[in-house]
Amino acid sequence: MENMESAGGAESADGAPEGFPKIISVDDHTVEPPHVWQDRLPSRYRGTGPRVVRAPLKEMTFLGGKFAPVMGAKGDDGPVGDWWVYEDLHRPLTRLDTAVGYDRDEIRLEVITFEQMRPGSHSVPDRLADMDVNHVQSALCFPTFPRFCGQTFTEASDRELGLLCVRAYNDWMVEEWCGPEAHGRLIPLTLIPLWDPELAAAEVRRNAARGVRAVAFSEIPPHLGLPSVHTDHWDPFFRACDETGTVIAMHIGSSSRMPSTSADAPPAVGSTITFANCCFSMVDWLMSGKFERFPNLRIMYAEGQIGWIPYILERADVVWEENRGWGGVAEKVLRPPSELFAGHVFGCFFDDAFGLRNLDAIGAGNVLYETDYPHSDSTWPKSREVGEAQMGHLAPDVVERIVRGNAIDLLGLTPDGLWRP
Known part of the structure; x- marks a missing residue:
């Protein structure tokens, strides 16, 4: 089975690839099982560290890009779901966390239990089975409860506990989620303590x-109350990534602020413009001078799609050429932004026909494929x-590069697309 799963497209008699290559998805998600932190935190922290509680929902809204659930008390009326409880945080599992297998018109913002989600959301064997159904060989998975870059632990009051939670998650990710049971098909993505660049x-x-x-x-750290990439604050972190060949992966929403237009805008508004934060972030990076200082640094934008990239590169080049004297970048951005993009930035998509029609303006070497399992936008099982x-x-x-080759190079996978520690 492992050899079969490690193959790309089948080969014809003359050795040329035939058929659609096996997918390496650079943006899937894991729903962490209840034991992740309870099994790994020191005993003194198990009462305040992340744990799962079954409780009713009192109320829940999602407007203007803001998600606001309220947990009820035992015995209250209301739908019952599983909630992550951590310090003063109460965060329910919702159908949007794991929507695959449901008709799109049936997907609602509602609380659920672990038993009500697709097992592949949190179980390695079931995940591999769902990957098989979807022609996916390997997958990189973002977190759920920690949020997309560990904001949950950054916002907590106990920094010592927060650091232990980050490390516990990373140990679980490497040793269990991507452990022997995954046969190299799950690719680890780890977190950092965002509050301390040296740590x-x-x-x-x-x-x-x-x-x-x-x-x-985070795509836009100032949205989290943290310094921007234009400062020197993050340089120890960037240097570590530069020296170890670690790609910086930024998912839409990793600034805890989904794009929207007003406080009463329905979620459909934000869902249409989810790429916006990626767009703003990429301009930040291209105008920051960091790629000049850290020549091996590479970044990727998960779920940002790619159709918007050509115009932004065109505009950034014009600004750099015509306005860099007064634009504050002449001394630190020494090459056109489009050249920096080509060597350092990767766009990720799961459904972007427009972007693919304009691939020449982006670059086949800068594009990665994803399936977004198990979210509501996922193309599973038809990726x-x-x-x-x-x-x-x-x-x-070109298809081979987009679907798997670029990911193999970027993530340091084996030639046949597997992760080996």
């Missing part, structure tokens, strides 16, 4: 020593069919 650098190096080549980060329909005009070698 963050140490955590990058700790995980790089065991083969990890991807770390989650292959979506890819075939949208990439049918591309040469087979």
Whole structure:
């Protein structure tokens, strides 16, 4: 089975690839099982560290990009779900955390229990089975309860506990989620303590020593009350990534602020413009000078899609050429932003026919494929069919690069697309 799963597309008699290559998804998600922190935290912290409680929902809203659930007390009326409880935080599992297998018109913002979600959301064997159904060989998975770059632990009051929670998550990710049972098909993505760049650098190096080549980060740190990438604050972290070959992975929403237009805008508004934070973030990075200072640094935008990239590169080049004298970048950005993009930035998509029609303006080497399992936007179980329909005009070698080759190079996988510590 492992050999079969490690293959790309089948080969014809003359050795050329045939059929759609096996997918390496660079943006899937794991729903952490209840034991992750309870099994790994010191006993004195198990009462305040993350744990799961079954309780009713009192009320829940999601407007203007803000998610606001309220947990009821035992015996209260209301739908019952499983909640993560951590210090003063009460965060329910919702159908949006794990929506695959449901008709899209049936997906609602509602609380659920572990028993009500697809087992592949949190079980390694079931995840591999669902990957098989979807023509997926390997997958990189972002967190759920910690949020997309560990904001949950950054917002907590006890920093000592927060650091232990980050390390516990990373140990679970490497040793269990991506452990022997995964047969190299699950690729580790780790977290950092965002509140301390030196501790963050140490955590990058700790995980790089065991083969990890991807770390989650915020697309727009100031939205989290943290310094921007234009400062020197993050340099210890960036240096650790540069020296270890660790890619910085930024998921939409990793700034805890989904794009919206007003406090009463329905979620559909934000869902349409989810790429916006990626767009703003990429301009930040291209104008920061960090790629000049850290030449091996590479970043990727998960679930940001790619169709918006050509215009932003065109505009950034014009600004750099015509306005850099007064624009504050002449001394630190020494090459056109589009050149920096080509060497350092990767866009990720799961459904972007427009972007693929304009691939020449982006670069086939800067694009990665994803399936977003188990979220409501996921193309599971038809990611292959979506890819075939949208990439049918591309040469087979270009499809191979987008669907798996670029991910192999970026994430340090084996030539046949597996993670080996």
